[in-house]
Amino acid sequence: MQGTTDVRSSDSNGSLWRKPVSGVVKTLLLVYAAVTLYPLYWLMISAFKSNQEFFNRPYAWPQNFQIDNITRAWDLGKMGQALINSTIVTLAAVVLTIVLGTLAAYALERFTFKMNNIIKGIFLLGMLIPIHSTLVPLFIFMNKIGLLDTYWSLILPYTAFELPIAIFLGMAYLASIPREVEEAAMIDGNGWWGVFGRIIFPLCLPVISTVTILAFLRFWNDFSFALVFINSQALKTLPLSLSLFSDGFGTDYSLTMGAMFIAVIPTIVIYLIFQEQIMKGMVAGSVKG
Structure with missing residues (x-):
């Protein structure tokens, strides 16, 4: 009985540690994905800006989409x-x-x-x-x-x-x-x-x-x-x-x-x-x- 109790307690402690670690890993992966995808997003919004808007609002969403670019x-x-x-x-x-x-x-x-x-x-x-x-x-x-x-x-x-x-x-x-x-x-x-x-x-x-x-x-x-x-x-x-x-x-x-x-x-x-x-x-x- 004592051995069974010890195993259960160790499993519960392990599961308590796994949840925070899993959350940290997922957060880091989300941050990495955002950092990786952001240049592609920036390229796509910049493709539809005028030169003036490209310099004045480099990170903002285009006000007027310049399809003719x-x-x-x-x-x-x-x-x-x-x-x-x-x-x-x-x-x-x-x-x-x-x-x-x-x-x-x-x-x-x-x-x-x-x-x-x-x-x-x-x-x-x-x-x-x-x-x-x-x-x-x-x-x-x-x-x-x-x-x-x-x-x-x-x-x-x-x-x-x-x-x-x-x-x-x-x-x-x-x-x-x-x-x-x-x-x-x-x-x-x-x-x-x-x-x-x-x-x-x-x-x-x-x-x-x-x-x-x-x-x-x-x-x-x-x-x-x-x-x-x-x-x-x-x-x-x-x-x-x-x-x-x-x-x-x-x-x-x-x-x-x-x-x-x-x-x-x-x-x-x-x-x-x-x-x-x-x-x-x-x-x-x-x-x-």
């Missing part, structure tokens, strides 16, 4: 063509990253061969190289092979620099998938390509979604590579179009915010589509079995 930014910045260019470059680079990264992760995780550890080390080294330090040699290389000022001048570097992250996330996730699943598929008559296409790739959808959103954000918002490798107005991406509203003498903030509002919408849509899979992919690789 969006339409003028779309026309002056040639946002339609820039949106098409960014979509082509980003989608092509994301698809290449997913296909090559998943295949490489599967080979490095499931197969044993002499160069396995060396190849893993090379990809790890790729994660340590500062991306922008390669701009000059890449510019010279692209110019010599005739890829400068083309879509491929962005697609290939984007894919190359994103592959290490995709491969290591994929390897961590594949480690949580039992090998018995592949053995059962082999018994059913599938070859290695059948196992990969019918079993492994569908099972890897959570980590593929994670890689997709990380790669999408990196490619969609890149400015430096597009600035160096793209000269033609017809091939300019969204970040380059945003720079048109600022020069050495000043910045038209109403048009800049309107253009940024247009540019950020696809990012929000992609995140909302993949958010559940992203969470699964980020945590699944940490648990085996």
